[in-house]
Amino acid sequence: MNFQLSDEQRQIKEMVHDLCLERVEPRAAEIDRSGEFPWDVKKLFQEHDILGIPFPPEYGGVSGSALTLLLAVEEIARFCVTSSLILAVQSLGSLPITLAGTQSQKRTFLPPLARGEKLAAYALTEPGSGSDAGGMRTRAVRHGDTYVLNGSKTFITGGSVADTIVVFARTDQDGDSPARHISAFIVEKDLPGFRVGKLEKKLGIRGSPTAQLFFEDLAIPAANLLGQEGKGFQLAMRVLDHSRPGIAAQALGIAEGAFDVARRYARERRQFGRPIADFEGIQFMLADMATQIEAARVLVYASGDALDRHLPDVTVSSSTAKLFASDMAMRVTTDAVQLLGGYGYLRDFPVERMMRDAKITQIYEGTNEIQRFVIARELLRT
Amino acid sequence: MELALSPEQEEIRRLAHDFAVKEVKPRAQAIDQDHEFPQDLVDKASQLGLLGILVPEEYGGAGLDHLSFAIVIEEIARFCASTAVIIDVHTSVGTEPIALFGTAEQKRRWLPDLASGKRLAAFALTEADAGSDAAHLKTTATRRDGGYELNGAKMFITNAGHAGLYVVMAATAPGKGAEGISAFVVEAANPGITVGPPFEKMGLNGSAISEVRFDRCQVPSTDRLGMEGDGFKVAMRALDSGRIGISAQAIGLAQGALDDALAYARERKQFGKPIGDFQTIQNKIADMAVKVSAARWLTWATAARCDRGEAFTKEASMTKLFATDSAMEVTLEALQVLGGYGYLEEYPMARRVRDAKACQIYEGTNQIQRVVIARELLRAS
Numbered sequence: 001m002n003f004q005l006s007d008e009q010r011q012i013k014e015m016v017h018d019l020c021l022e023r024v025e026p027r028a029a030e031i032d033r034s035g036e037f038p039w040d041v042k043k044l045f046q047e048h049d050i051l052g053i054p055f056p057p058e059y060g061g062v063s064g065s066a067l068t069l070l071l072a073v074e075e076i077a078r079f080c081v082t083s084s085l086i087l088a089v090q091s092l093g094s095l096p097i098t099l100a101g102t103q104s105q106k107r108t109f110l111p112p113l114a115r116g117e118k119l120a121a122y123a124l125t126e127p128g129s130g131s132d133a134g135g136m137r138t139r140a141v142r143h144g145d146t147y148v149l150n151g152s153k154t155f156i157t158g159g160s161v162a163d164t165i166v167v168f169a170r171t172d173q174d175g176d177s178p179a180r181h182i183s184a185f186i187v188e189k190d191l192p193g194f195r196v197g198k199l200e201k202k203l204g205i206r207g208s209p210t211a212q213l214f215f216e217d218l219a220i221p222a223a224n225l226l227g228q229e230g231k232g233f234q235l236a237m238r239v240l241d242h243s244r245p246g247i248a249a250q251a252l253g254i255a256e257g258a259f260d261v262a263r264r265y266a267r268e269r270r271q272f273g274r275p276i277a278d279f280e281g282i283q284f285m286l287a288d289m290a291t292q293i294e295a296a297r298v299l300v301y302a303s304g305d306a307l308d309r310h311l312p313d314v315t316v317s318s319s320t321a322k323l324f325a326s327d328m329a330m331r332v333t334t335d336a337v338q339l340l341g342g343y344g345y346l347r348d349f350p351v352e353r354m355m356r357d358a359k360i361t362q363i364y365e366g367t368n369e370i371q372r373f374v375i376a377r378e379l380l381r382t
Numbered sequence: 383m384e385l386a387l388s389p390e391q392e393e394i395r396r397l398a399h400d401f402a403v404k405e406v407k408p409r410a411q412a413i414d415q416d417h418e419f420p421q422d423l424v425d426k427a428s429q430l431g432l433l434g435i436l437v438p439e440e441y442g443g444a445g446l447d448h449l450s451f452a453i454v455i456e457e458i459a460r461f462c463a464s465t466a467v468i469i470d471v472h473t474s475v476g477t478e479p480i481a482l483f484g485t486a487e488q489k490r491r492w493l494p495d496l497a498s499g500k501r502l503a504a505f506a507l508t509e510a511d512a513g514s515d516a517a518h519l520k521t522t523a524t525r526r527d528g529g530y531e532l533n534g535a536k537m538f539i540t541n542a543g544h545a546g547l548y549v550v551m552a553a554t555a556p557g558k559g560a561e562g563i564s565a566f567v568v569e570a571a572n573p574g575i576t577v578g579p580p581f582e583k584m585g586l587n588g589s590a591i592s593e594v595r596f597d598r599c600q601v602p603s604t605d606r607l608g609m610e611g612d613g614f615k616v617a618m619r620a621l622d623s624g625r626i627g628i629s630a631q632a633i634g635l636a637q638g639a640l641d642d643a644l645a646y647a648r649e650r651k652q653f654g655k656p657i658g659d660f661q662t663i664q665n666k667i668a669d670m671a672v673k674v675s676a677a678r679w680l681t682w683a684t685a686a687r688c689d690r691g692e693a694f695t696k697e698a699s700m701t702k703l704f705a706t707d708s709a710m711e712v713t714l715e716a717l718q719v720l721g722g723y724g725y726l727e728e729y730p731m732a733r734r735v736r737d738a739k740a741c742q743i744y745e746g747t748n749q750i751q752r753v754v755i756a757r758e759l760l761r762a763s
Contacts (some may be wrong), residue, residue, distance in 0.1 A: 001391065001449055002384045003686045009383070065385060263759060283756030284749075290759055291700040298679035304584045316671075324672050374673055375662035379644055 067304030077253025093120025121162030134178025147206030159211030193218030204356030411448025428499025460633025464588030476503025501546025585736030632709035
């Protein structure tokens, strides 16, 4: 049992950390305030090959290791969660292609994503089907060499800036089994019939555009069908196994960022003639925060290691990491605001933003209620 | 990073698991109800080599790592925390200080018998008035006739009365706090030792905890561990390792509780279906499983860190705090899943709740763990 990161993993983690400390952290408050997608950060990540981390070298990437990706997401999220989503969504949107694509599809679509020339997105959720993903209504009907797509998607992270979007749709219109009637398609934004709807206003992750997508008689080449027709739901579930640890890593990073601010403040802030860190009430808060963070860290890294080793039971380890780390991040960021008192509540300090950003990690990539359901189902089955 | 057990670790897990299922499980209920020290299980564990896990091979032990130690304690604690704590205390705070701080001569004298289980070890630090504030000991060790004379009383001593030797902390320079403390190995046969009757406790009924008194107890200089004044350091290092053991014990308790809750949720039918079909039960199961998993990974990571020879004081405290708080929450929640049956002493769940509470208190209360963690966090830049 070796808990130490490889040299390469440590180097990437440190590189991302240093880069984000210098270039992203100073931008984080402004990104949040403006609510605009940070193209400058995207460019920065592209220049430093950070967007290539989810991809193996054979497709133009620099790693392909799940754990290495988690380390990078963690380090970005420590300073700016919105920016971490650029990388996380690049991974999420390309995962269906990596997992189910043909050689030809991978060669066509992955290299531009790995080089950061194009951005990816993942379109599963609809207004009427969130946790119950099988109940989607977007449909794809085959006409010769194309599938004609009609419907809409909502809550699509990066949907307005993405070039390559994996869209899930019903291919069997009368089917009542999600395991048989859903298929996945690679959709490019230039295709006629693709339209981006309104961008949502959100509690947090404000620089990450959350879009509605509309498809009106959008003709997709049949060659862009991912995997077998009717097997899209299984693919979506496999993608979630791989993507949930990314949210967990994000949550871990937010919590670490909030903890660092809280610890610094506790040392500097003086009341009753001494630093508030001298008071046991504050010490115990810091001890609990740090302990929760360390517990989450091993779970998150273990979930990445499980993916890298292709273990059979990644559903439980991925959901476990996501559930624990995101609940942890909510507690730790809330405590950080509390520890900074009135200043914590002000926009002048980053912890209120971190607390707002942490909330989403409990919701997306499957709400934590769904994670509990998934974990219990797996445990009760065996 | 490669988070797979080594073949050696898998093997010791299988060995400990088989022992726990075949020998410990059938005895656990009686040990608790009769308040019986399970000498038979200690003997059987000795025959399997489970008492010498951390002792180097040259002194008759298995020479395994702390992760293996954690695995063994967890497997036993799944069925009987009393048996687990006897072996844990013997192995970590009892025997390890001799392996770490003893001279070659001391190791040759004591370790083989401790590794084989011929003798059990105990650790005597706590006093009636010195619990969390362990540096202010009243037990004294005064130089006399080329040796030391120990006087004082130790409180809450696990394995008391069954141990063949005690690692004892006493003040050689009273009033000097931590720097005035020295560690000694005192043989149980020493006429200066008196062991009080075992205390009646809330749980861990098979584990004997007593007061141990030293009255003009003569100890030769050759039985001092480390230099004079090293005692507090010896004790703190022993406790760091001991905290891995207590964490493992807590995880075993929680895993056992989760196992039983899962089995019950599958079988118990209400409103025409297994209660495991209800989301409120599913949520409890998921939350329990997540805590157990996090606690185990944290413990293993800390054990691996200890085995790499890195400082692990903060990590040991975090692990102990997290694992034992989790065990308390998980055992209580699992009892709730079993409803009225969970409350009956006929089933092991109530016992687990009683046993789990001790884990939050001994080897440093969880409040002291937070003090240690915060001190380490605020010390670093």
